[in-house]
Amino acid sequence: MAEVRLDGVVKRYRGLAHDALQETSVTFKDGLFTCILGPSGSGKTTILKLLAGIEEVTSGRIQFDGVDVTNVTPERRDVAMVFQSYALYPNMTARDNIAFPLQLRGLPRAERYRRVDDVAAMLGIGPTLDRQPRQLSGGERQRVALGRAIVREPKVFLLDEPISNLDANLRMTTREELKRIHAELKATFIYVTHDQDDASAMGDEVVVMAAGRIHQADKPSDVYHRPADRFVASFLGRLPMNFLTGTVSDGDGSMLLHGEGGLAIDLGPRANGFRTPEGQVLIGIRPESVLATRAVGATTGVVGKVTLTEVVPPDSYVTASVDGWSVRARVVEGDELQPGDSVRLRFSLRTMHFFDPSSEQRLETASVEEPS
Ligand SMILES: Nc1ncnc2c1ncn2[C@@H]1O[C@H](COP(=O)(O)OP(=O)(O)OP(=O)(O)O)[C@@H](O)[C@H]1O
Ligand SMILES: [Mg+2]
Structure with missing residues (x-):
């Protein structure tokens, strides 16, 4: 040994x-x-x-x-x-x-x-x-x-x-x-x-x-x-990770993400003990962590248009265009989506990765206990 x-x-x-x-x-x-x-x-x-x-x-x-x-x-x-x-x-x-x-x-x-x-x-x-x-x-x-x-x-x-x-x-x-x-x-x-x-x-x-x-x-x-860092994030995973440069801010009880091209995503309430980096960040989110459902007359949430469908057993995925951002997402079981369909996407703060946009290094998001 x-x-x-x-x-x-x-x-x-x-x-x-x-x-x-x-x-x-x-x-x-x-x-x-x-x-x-x-x-x-x-x-x-x-x-x-x-x-x-x-x-x-x-x-x-x-x-x-x-x-x-x-x-x-x-x-x-x-x-x-x-x-x-x-x-x-x-x-x-x-x-x-x-x-x-x-x-x-x-x-x-x-x-x-x-x-x-x-x-x-x-x-x-x-x-x-x-x-x-x-x-x-x-x-x-x-x-x-x-x-x-x-x-x-x-x-x-x-x-x-x-x-x-x-x-x-x-x-x-x-x-x-x-x-x-x-x-x-x-x-x-x-x-x-x-x-x-x-x-x-x-x-x-x-x-x-x-x-x-x-x-x-x-x-x-x-x-x-x-x-x-971004390289490791993109090298691992069955399907390529989605990346987006945007600004994260603390809204009214909710974290807000503003991307390029007018894209705005409500990330939900700041989770307990989870520090979200504020300001300019490079965001990475795996396709399996974005949930796509058929959007029938949806007006709230993130709504996009399906451009591509693919099957990666046992799941189905769509690529959707949201305000010019192309994002791959996992289709919720039972939903059938076709190109051209309207789709609603759900993101969760928990499954997002945050990187420094210039160094591409991971930004620490784990909870840090303040000494009392
Ligand atoms: N004897 C050599 N002389 C000059 N360059 C070399 C030599 N051996 C390797 N290289 C170069 O060094 C780099 C690293 O090569 P290496 O063989 O370690 O890569 P690798 O990660 O094993 O790639 P692969 O997955 O293709 O086997 C490459 O750019 C390669 O072209
Ligand atoms: Mg080799």
Whole structure:
């Protein structure tokens, strides 16, 4: 087991105009399953390569359990990395591919194969062990690559999108298996993915990255419910979050939101202990938190016109135009809406996210107890 730490690490590749990794400090906790989540090119694989020691840091330090390993060779770091491209030895059977690290250690053949059988059973690839990589499907190859890492029993697992080739069902069961394997091995898992479902299904913690920078490191539910900035807010969620720049003010017992183009939304009474930032704010609200109902002769509330309908099982959504603002909303069960229909939208203060319009950082809205 090991706690893994990057301390002020920068990575610059030759020929790349920007830093692949801007100055970054982050701790991957001992024995936890941490997912690094971010779009393509954000620097996820770069972090794994630095931790594995197959790329050198440009500056900064790397520590395992408080010991500086910045200049330690990959072989002496006791980490196993499963690459995005799962490089298997093409002329070896799956069994020998998995057994290879044990052969390097000089384990006797019978012992090697016994351990391979255990790992293969764990991964459900027993029947493929006598085949060569070219005789395996992409998903099976990924499992063999995983097996080769597991059989080494390292302190740290570095997994780079190891299940991206699996179909949806197999992906789901493999996630469960990986969690089980993690619980059994109690090692530190660092798992790179661009799939938020991977992160929320497996991650004890999630590190959200974009353009070489960590935007948030938190529990999966926190990155979803309390995104640290606009990027995290927009990257997570089934459907894109709605954003609106506006001014919030305290009306007559009610919070009022004035957007551009004459849009005015009554957000309801200020909830107990909930501090709404007043003044210019960037507001984010998830489509699932805006409720759309058919508006028959409605004159109060927020009324808009449906421009688009879509189904995201089990719910239906509409996109509506309200005073020039295009907003996506969840249709209340039982209502059927068509483009052109009048729709009433309900917003709640509780489910809104408030960001500083210039820095795009989250504005704190949690209740703060004043010392008495
Ligand atoms: N050896 C290299 N030389 C130059 N630039 C590189 C090298 N490796 C990566 N990069 C660049 O560094 C940035 C980060 O790359 P990285 O592979 O870490 O991204 P990633 O988040 O893993 O993306 P993906 O999800 O597509 O795998 C990218 O802009 C990439 O083009
Ligand atoms: Mg990558």
